[in-house]
Amino acid sequence: MSIEINKEKCVGCGRCTEVCPGSLIKIGENSNAEIKEPQRCWGCVSCAKECPVQAIALFLGKDIGGLGGRLFVKKEESLLHWTIVKPDGRKEIITVDSRESNKY
Amino acid sequence: MKLQVQKLYTDFLIIGGGTAGCWAALAFSENSNKKILIVEKANIKRSGCLAAGVNALNAYIAPGKKPQDYVDYARADAAEIVRGDLLLTMAQGLNRAVNGLEKAGLTILKDEHGGYAMRGERNVKINGENIKPILARKISSNPQISVLNRVNAFEYIVSGNRICGVYAIGIDSPVLYVIYARAVLCSTGGACGLYKPNNPGFSRHKMWYPPFNTGAGYAMGILAGAEMTTLEMRFVALRCKDTIAPTGTLAQGVGAKQINSCGEVYENKYGISTSQRIYGTVVENLKGRGPCFLKTSGISKQQEFDLYKAYLNMAPLQTLKWVESGEGPSMKNVEIEGTEPYIVGGHTASGYWVSTERETTIRGLFAAGDVAGGCPQKYVSGALAEGEIAAKSALKYMDESFFEIDGKEISKRKQWLESFLNRLDSEFSTDELEGEMQAAMDKYAGGISSNYSFSEKSLGIADEKIFEIERKSENLAALDMMSLVYILELKERLTLCRSVIAHLAARKETRWHIFAENSDYPECSEKWKLYVNSKMENGKLNIILRPLVKEGEFYEH
Numbered sequence: 001m002s003i004e005i006n007k008e009k010c011v012g013c014g015r016c017t018e019v020c021p022g023s024l025i026k027i028g029e030n031s032n033a034e035i036k037e038p039q040r041c042w043g044c045v046s047c048a049k050e051c052p053v054q055a056i057a058l059f060l061g062k063d064i065g066g067l068g069g070r071l072f073v074k075k076e077e078s079l080l081h082w083t084i085v086k087p088d089g090r091k092e093i094i095t096v097d098s099r100e101s102n103k104y
Numbered sequence: 105m106k107l108q109v110q111k112l113y114t115d116f117l118i119i120g121g122g123t124a125g126c127w128a129a130l131a132f133s134e135n136s137n138k139k140i141l142i143v144e145k146a147n148i149k150r151s152g153c154l155a156a157g158v159n160a161l162n163a164y165i166a167p168g169k170k171p172q173d174y175v176d177y178a179r180a181d182a183a184e185i186v187r188g189d190l191l192l193t194m195a196q197g198l199n200r201a202v203n204g205l206e207k208a209g210l211t212i213l214k215d216e217h218g219g220y221a222m223r224g225e226r227n228v229k230i231n232g233e234n235i236k237p238i239l240a241r242k243i244s245s246n247p248q249i250s251v252l253n254r255v256n257a258f259e260y261i262v263s264g265n266r267i268c269g270v271y272a273i274g275i276d277s278p279v280l281y282v283i284y285a286r287a288v289l290c291s292t293g294g295a296c297g298l299y300k301p302n303n304p305g306f307s308r309h310k311m312w313y314p315p316f317n318t319g320a321g322y323a324m325g326i327l328a329g330a331e332m333t334t335l336e337m338r339f340v341a342l343r344c345k346d347t348i349a350p351t352g353t354l355a356q357g358v359g360a361k362q363i364n365s366c367g368e369v370y371e372n373k374y375g376i377s378t379s380q381r382i383y384g385t386v387v388e389n390l391k392g393r394g395p396c397f398l399k400t401s402g403i404s405k406q407q408e409f410d411l412y413k414a415y416l417n418m419a420p421l422q423t424l425k426w427v428e429s430g431e432g433p434s435m436k437n438v439e440i441e442g443t444e445p446y447i448v449g450g451h452t453a454s455g456y457w458v459s460t461e462r463e464t465t466i467r468g469l470f471a472a473g474d475v476a477g478g479c480p481q482k483y484v485s486g487a488l489a490e491g492e493i494a495a496k497s498a499l500k501y502m503d504e505s506f507f508e509i510d511g512k513e514i515s516k517r518k519q520w521l522e523s524f525l526n527r528l529d530s531e532f533s534t535d536e537l538e539g540e541m542q543a544a545m546d547k548y549a550g551g552i553s554s555n556y557s558f559s560e561k562s563l564g565i566a567d568e569k570i571f572e573i574e575r576k577s578e579n580l581a582a583l584d585m586m587s588l589v590y591i592l593e594l595k596e597r598l599t600l601c602r603s604v605i606a607h608l609a610a611r612k613e614t615r616w617h618i619f620a621e622n623s624d625y626p627e628c629s630e631k632w633k634l635y636v637n638s639k640m641e642n643g644k645l646n647i648i649l650r651p652l653v654k655e656g657e658f659y660e661h
C-alpha cells in the first residue's frame with residue numbers, strides 16, 4: 001500500500017512534504033513532489049488531504065490483494081470528498097463531514 | 105558530511121509532539137509562564153498514532169460509573185499486572201481530557217440529553233479524522249510553546265542520574281542539536297517494527313502502529329539506566345486481514361461476531377479480553393478451523409455505508425478495499441488475523457517505571473502516553489490525562505540551573521554520527537539488518553510464525569542474533585540525514601529487542617496468552633503476581649522483581 005503522485009497535476013506547493021509522519025515526500029527535480037521509497041508509506045492519507053490539486057492517489061499493494069483501484073480525497077472546509085476510482089474506471093464518491101460523528 | 109552543533113535552552117522540554125506531548129505542553133502553559141519546547145521527528149500537524157485519525161475515544165467514565173470501575177476493568181484485562189495508583193489517577197483525569205478535546209474543536213456525538221453518546225460503557229463516539237490538526241492548531245496559537253519539527257532525538261544528556269537534556273539530529277539539515285532543559289518529558293509513543301510484520305513485502309509498513317514510532321523513548325531510557333517495567337507484556341492487535349484496519353468498529357458497531365471457517369461463533373469459548381480474542385483466533389487456525397472472520401454478511405446497506413464512512417475517518421484503505429473489490433461487508437465476512445507483537449504502554453503495561461507523579465527513575469525525566477508503563481488501556485484520552493499529570497509534576501520539579509555537558513562529550517557524539525555519514529559503503533544495508541532483526545524476533549522470540557510462543561532456549565538464540573546484528577549495525581553507512589535517522593531507529597529497536605527478550609525470559613509463567621506465551625511455563629502462577637522490571641547497570645541488564653502497587657498508595661522511587 002502506498003501513494004502515487006501525479007507529476008502533471010502537482011504544482012510543487014510542498015504541503016504534502018510537511019505533513020507526512022514519516023518525512024517520506026520531498027520536492028525533487030522540476031519542483032515536483034516525489035516519494036523515493038513508496039514501500040515505507042503507512043497509508044495514513046495525511047499527504048493527500050493536504051494536496052490542493054488532488055495530485056496524490058492511494059492504492060493497495062498487490063501483495064495485500066490490491067486490484068488497481070485508486071483513492072483520492074478533496075478537502076473543502078469541514079467536508080472530505082473521497083473518490084474511489086475502481087479498477088474498471090468507474091467512480092464512487094463518498095462525502096464525510098467532520099462535524100458529523102461516526103455512527104459506530 | 106560534517107555536522108553543525110547547535111545548542112538550545114528551554115525550561116520544559118517535550119520529546120515527541122504526539123498525543124501526550126501536545127497535551128502536556130498545553131497543560132504546562134496553563135499553569136506557568138515558563139518556556140516550553142517540543143522536539144518532534146515529523147511535524148506535529150500529522151504525527152504519531154493520530155495521523156490517520158481515530159475512531160472513538162476509548163477511555164471515558166460514563167455517567168453512573170466511577171474512575172475505580174475503569175481501574176477494575178483494566179486490572180482484569182491485564183490479569184492483575186497493573187499499577188493501581190497510575191490507573192486511578194489517569195482515570196480521574198479522563199473526562200476532563202475529553203471535555204478539553206471537545207472545547208478544542210473535536211466533534212463528539214451527543215445523546216438526546218446533551219451528554220456524550222456512548223459506545224458500550226467506556227467509549228465516546230467522535231469524528232476523529234482531524235484530531236491531530238486540532239491539537240496542533242492549539243499549540244501553534246500558544247506563544248509560550250516552540251516546536252522543532254523534523255528533529256529526531258536519540259540520546260539523553262544525564263549527569264549523576266539527573267536529566268539535563270537531549271541530543272537530537274535534524275532530518276532536513278545536518279545539525280546536531282544539544283538541548284538543555286530544567287525538566288524533560290518523554291512522550292515518543294510505543295514501538296513497532298521489532299518483529300516481522302503481517303505483510304513483509306512491499307506493504308510492510310501497512311501495520312497497525314505507526315511505523316515511524318520506533319521506540320526511541322524506550323531505548324534512550326534503557327541506555328541511560330532508567331528502570332523499565334513489564335516489557336514482556338507485548339501487544340498484539342486483532343485486525344482485518346491485509347489492510348490491518350481495526351476490528352472494534354465491526355464488533356462493537358454492527359455487533360459482528362468472531363466465527364471460524366465452519367461458521368461457528370468461537371469468541372465465547374476463549375474469553376473476551378483482548379489477548380483471549382486473539383488467542384481464540386490462533387487456536388482455531390491451529391486446529392484447522394481457520395481462517396477466521398467477523399460475521400458481517402447480512403448487515404443492511406445503510407449499515408454498510410455507515411461503515412464505509414467510519415473507516416474513511418480512520419483507516420481509509422479498508423473502504424478502498426471493499427469498494428474496489430465490489431464486495432462490501434454486507435456481502436462478504438471480513439477475514440481477521442493477529443498482528444505482529446508491538447510494545448505499547450497505552451494498551452498493555454510496558455514502559456518506563458514511573459512514580460505516581462509520572463517521574464521516571466531518572467530525576468527530572470517524566471514519561472506519559474504509550475512510552476510509560478504500569479497503566480494499560482490509556483488510549484487517546486488516557487494519554488492526554490497522563491500528559492497533564494506529568495506536566496504538573498514537571499512544573500513542581502523544575503531544576504534551578506542548567507547542567508552543561510563537557511565539550512568532549514559533544515564531540516564524541518558528533519564523530520560517531522559523522523562516521524556513518526562519511527562511510528562510503530557498507531557490507532549490509534540498514535534495511536537488510538532490520539529484516540534480519542525482524543526474522544530473528546519472529547522465529548525465536550514469539551512472532552507470528554511461531555504462533556507468538558517462545559521458550560528459554562529460543563530466546564537465548566534470539567538474544568545472540570540480536571547481539572550480532574547490533575555489532576554489525578556499527579558499520580552501516582548513511583547517505584544523508586534521513587538514512588542516518590534510519591540507522592538510529594534500527595539501533596533503538598535492537599536495544600529494545602534485547603530488553604524484551606530479557607523480560608520474556610524472566611517471567612516464568614504464561615499470564616497472558618499471545619502477549620507472553622511461554623512454552624516452558626504454559627500455566628499462570630500465583631507466584632508471578634508481581635512486576636518484572638529491568639535496569640541497565642554498567643552495560644548489563646539486571647532484572648528486578650517488585651510487589652504490586654495498589655490504588656490509594658503514593659509511589660515514590
Ligand SMILES: Cc1cc2nc3c(=O)[nH]c(=O)nc-3n(C[C@H](O)[C@H](O)[C@H](O)COP(=O)(O)OP(=O)(O)OC[C@H]3O[C@@H](n4cnc5c(N)ncnc54)[C@H](O)[C@@H]3O)c2cc1C
Pocket residue numbers: 119120121122123124125143144145146151152153154157158159160161162163255256257258291292293294312313314316317318319320321450451472473474475482483484485487
Ligand atoms: C492506528 C491507531 C488507531 C488508534 N485508534 C484509537 C481509537 O480509535 N481510540 C483511542 O482511544 N485510541 C486509539 N489508538 C491509541 C491511541 O491513539 C494511542 O494510545 C495514543 O495516541 C498514544 O499517544 P502517545 O502520545 O503516546 O503517542 P503518539 O501520539 O504516537 O506520539 C508520539 C510522538 O513522538 C514522536 N517521536 C517518536 N520518536 C521520536 C524521536 N526520536 N524524536 C522526536 N520525536 C519522536 C512521533 O513522531 C509522535 O509524534 C489508536 C492507535 C493507533 C496506532
Ligand code: SF4
Pocket residue numbers: 002003019020021022023024025035040041042043044045046047048
Ligand atoms: S500516506 Fe501518510 S505515510 Fe504515506 S506518504 Fe502520505 S503522509 Fe506519508
Ligand code: SF4
Pocket residue numbers: 005009010011012013014015016017032033050051052053054055056
Ligand atoms: S501537496 Fe500536491 S501539489 Fe503540493 S507538492 Fe504535494 S503533490 Fe504537489
